[in-house]
Amino acid sequence: MKKLSKSNYLKGNQCEKALFLHLNHPELKDEISEAQQALFNTGHNIGNLSQQLFPGGIDASRQDFFNFKAAVNYTSELIDQGQEVIYEAAFSANNCLCYLDILVKKNGKWYAYEVKASTSVKDYHYKDSAFQYYVITSSGLPLEDISMVYLNKQYFRQGELELDKLFAITSVVEQAKAMQAVIKQKSKALLSLMNGKTMPIVDIGPHCSDPFGCDFHGHCWKHVPEYSVFNISWLREENKFDLYQKGVLELKDIPPTYPLNANQWLQVNADLNNSIVRNQPALDAFKSTINYPIYFLDFETFQAPVPLYDNTKPYQILPFQYSLHIKRSEKAPLEHREYLGTPPKDPRPGFIQQLVKDLGNSGSIVVYNKGFEGGRLKNLAMNYPEYDDVIRNFLSRIVDLMEPFRRRDLYTPDMRGKYSIKNVLPALVPQLTYGDLDIQEGGMASLTYSSLYDDQDEQSVLKKREGLIEYCKLDTLAMVEILGVL
Ligand code: SF4
Structure with missing residues (x-):
């Protein structure tokens, strides 16, 4: 039985086909760009730096990052031994898995912290932390709170870095609690998709780039010409997909009555007349x-x-x-x-x-x-x-x-x-x-x-x-x- 990790939950939540392809046809993925790799490295570095906010912890991750079972067992041992600060704590419940950046015990209660390299809490961060809250609490560890740790955009450096000012911490526990029923239902659906053999039929749409650019863009969008209605400048995304749904891909096929503005018609007509x-x-x-x-x-x-x-x-x-x-x-x-x-x-x-x-x-x-x-x-x-x-x-x-x-x-x-x-x-x-x-x-x-x-x-x-x-x-x-x- 395949298990559902947080990254796979978020992928499947964006598009079920993307999750299926990721598990069954990874060879169809686009190449990772240098910019994406740099973003990943940034997240990793910020994560390491944020651990100093809660010093003296033990890293629960195992040498083989993908050996979840060993990490889950080790986290459990650390908790039983009375360890009060754990980095990369691993949890498993209901066939779902997650790593939490920082777990802290204060006055006998557990607090979870998830670190992001952004300067605010984004909408998709709520889903992220709600999934973690679901797995951690379902595994039997009650959480008093779960918070996002991110960079404080008001902080101006003067001399040495002041970590307590560099990082902002916002509790998202209420949002996480409110989403538990949805997370439970969606994770069940994704688990059955992951353990089945049928690829969901999903057409391209705004979900291909929201909230993240999909790894399978090159594969799913190959029927869209390199220069298409998606390249019309200042045209709203909903209009681009409206044209696409009507079977209009090339500029030459746009109906003359379609509500484009003068600038957009200028682009279309220049292309049609090569002028x-x-x-x-x-x-x-x-x-x-x-x-x-x-x-x-x-x-x-x-x-x-x-x-x-x-x-x-x-x-x-x-x-x-x-x-x-x-x-x-x-x-x-x-x-x-x-x-x-x-x-x-x-x-x-x-x-x-x-x-x-x-x-x-x-x-x-x-x-x-x-x-x-x-x-x-x-x-x-x-x-x-x-x-x-x-x-x-x-x-x-x-x-x-x-x-x-x-x-x-x-x-x-x-x-x-x-x-x-x-x-x-x-x-x-x-x-x-x-x-x-x-x-x-x-x-x-x-x-x-x-x-x-x-x-x-x-x-x-x-x-x-x-x-x-x-x-x-x-x-x-x-x-x-x-x-x-x-
Ligand atoms: S490119 Fe779009 S349709 Fe294809 S898998 Fe990704 S999100 Fe889904």
Whole structure:
């Protein structure tokens, strides 16, 4: 008889077919991305750190993590021996199993703590803790309380980490109790599915990404063309699935009476007629806002769940790199400047000092997505008030090259409804490509920079730094070329 673990309960709760495929056809899973792996590692590290909130405990997990029986027996032994703090306590009841991050006995009563790397209690965390409450209490251990432990987004680090301030603890016992009947019924249904041989028939739907992206996306969505109604920009998910349910997958099959807005019809018609939309007066008006010297600027950033530096909070977005191409006049040669931080040092002081030297005090600063670069500059002004005036000057000079594409002043079918630089560049300047680079998008740049904190291999560090420099440089060169096309 197969047993139901918490992760399988949550998977089956999202989609029964996903649980069946996971158990019977794991080979159909999508590859785990580096970003997913990084997320998993983050959760693990936060879990270990949170144990220090309740020091002196014993880890009940066994060498073979999947040997639940040994872990359950060991947890039971530890409880019988009078151990009052247990990490990774394992429980089993009604053919269900769970590991609990931290179990604590206070004044003769048991308290359960489940740790998350998030900065708030999410809806799906309630199901998670309700399942644990169900298994633990059904196994015979009464719980006085069950709580979520997560990162406190109000915490600003000053000096040593203060764990009691870094972590927030919220009781979810009332929600867990209220869900017990549902958990009992659903776990019975999932157990019978797991121990049967029939794959549930489930079509694709919003559940494929809610609350998590499903591992079997590639398998279940293979009948959906690469470019389909799911790529229509700003179209609500319910409308996309409405079209799908009506058998409409390709843009050419959308009924002319379907309620799309003007921008969406522009995308659909450009694709059908293979035509380019170009609003020259609007493009000219945009260009007239740009003055020499022109500074093409792009930032790369990363987020540390546990603040690494003073005056930073969990997941604060920290800039670690910029690339800057400068065109001082129409005929002047293109100049390039760059900055890349050196872990473990805080990248921000060097970043802002050099930026102030490189950006001068006049001329347009062209970025792609003003909200992002502008937001980082405002954060820097908050963290380093001595630069407040100069940053205000930078903000007043920013021009957003994304705007004409967001407004669709220029649109080609190759943009496929999107206006990010990664879609606009290949559509307008196909000879300039990210394809040959080690790093091809911002998320990968963040992960690469974060990995430098633990990398002791000189050659590997050098290679990663070169990759970061090449990638960021291409982002600003792309802006130079795109403005050229306009
Ligand atoms: S991709 Fe969607 S339908 Fe397929 S298993 Fe996953 S959640 Fe279920």
